């Protein structure tokens with residue numbers, strides 16, 4: 275029986291295990307899934323949701339959490355983070371402990387990070403290095419995408435090894451970061467084909483790296499060295515052009531595509547057109563792009579301006595956040611992430627005399643759910659079910675670990691948040707749980723606050739207090755050929771095969787011009 279069906283018919287009493295400490299009852303809340311809301315109790319035991327139904331009787335010793343008048347939502351899933359990544363001469367300051375601590379404080383109970391090999395480094399080595407960093411530190415479950423930061427037959431083979439034996443089903447290609455992570459089109463074509471053959475998902479950072487490199491030289495030559503130069507050097511058309519190229523390359527191979535951090539409406543329009551043309555393309559919106567705009571890079575205070583430096587840039591058009599939210603609300607953009615990649619003022623100062631040396635990246639992991647609730651639901655653009663879809667469920671489906679996660683249903687992991695939609699909080703670096711000394715949403719008041727976060731059946735955050743254990747989170751392996759994407763791919767392949775048919779004709783028998 276599917277987990278969803280059992281959610282509907284679940285009335286069977288669960289035989290309690292002996293250990294009383296690990297039972298929770300979340301009483302009387304409005305359970306909100308991506309496709310379904312209803313008032314029900316949620317009974318949890320041994321880290322798994324055992325029952326979802328009104329007025330449940332539960333065993334002695336069960337801890338009861340009162341959720342009456344509140345929402346009960348699946349824990350947030352952030353499909354794009356960079357904890358303690360070595361990058362641009364330093365390492366992002368949020369590590370797998372402080373980052374996942376901040377995550378659960380904001381209602382997120384799983385992150386997907388990126389193992390990014392140095393140019394020429396074995397993908398398996400990079401994967402093992404990231405596992406070594408994450409496993410002892412994570413406070414919630416996590417998984418890893420792997421970067422295709424260079425290309426060779428070895429990379430091709432290691433992709434297969436990672437999918438078969440290490441639970442990786444997603445690979446990120448960078449079209450930017452020339453001479454560092456960037457792949458050429460011919461390499462991208464080969465990488466995309468291999469990813470399709472393995473039943474995986476290609477993720478792409480879509481900016482034209484060659485044009486960005488020229489843009490940087492041009493802006494510096496004009497004497498602009500401040501953070502605003504970063505934005506000036508990589509306009510939205512470089513993001514849109516690369517997005518279109520990635521769509522074409524993926525489509526030629528019949529490979530599904532996931533465009534990370536869509537930061538401009540120009541790029542979002544390319545994603546929308548691709549989806550309307552029937553391509554399997556997903557666009558990811560970031561909390562940063564939904565919550566703030568790029569005018570901050572023109573702030574007089576250097577540290578403030580540098581805090582907003584990321585790639586692709588936050589766009590200076592103040593209408594951008596609302597436009598991206600409109601596209602997210604109507605599923606032209608598919609889901610949200612944060613690309614959390616934080617650097618302190620001292621680290622950002624590596625670029626104090628040259629914007630191209632400012633480590634790229636911003637925060638978002640703790641604030642994503644409140645930002646999306648405030649800008650998406652409070653604004654009337656989306657309902658509570660779409661909110662759950664874009665902060666949790668869709669990521670679980672795309673990366674193929676639904677319904678283990680991303681839904682409140684019998685048999686699913688007990689990653690659950692008691693959410694107060696009326697309560698407000700003011701975001702600040704003074705109160706956030708990140709390691710970084712700046713918050714790009716500083717001072718922003720948001721409706722939508724997590725009261726309790728349950729991760730793996732454990733209360734890890736309650737009314738402002740953290741109860742986290744480093745290393746308590748687990749690595750979540752993911753298999754390939756997930757139905758959510760590959761049912762469609764298989765169908766499309768049948769049609770494509772029928773279209774790739776030559777014409778049966780008599781061979782040409784006329785004269786041929788001799789070679790001169």
Ligand SMILES: C[C@@H](CNC(N)=O)C(=O)O
Pocket residue numbers: 356361479535583584585586613615634635636
């Ligand atoms: C390296 C990483 C984070 N930095 C950024 N987005 O500016 C990325 O490009 O996704």
Ligand SMILES: [Zn+2]
Pocket residue numbers: 479534535585586
């Ligand atoms: Zn990127």
Ligand SMILES: [Zn+2]
Pocket residue numbers: 354355356613
């Ligand atoms: Zn990233």
Ligand SMILES: [Zn+2]
Pocket residue numbers: 648652719720721
């Ligand atoms: Zn509000």
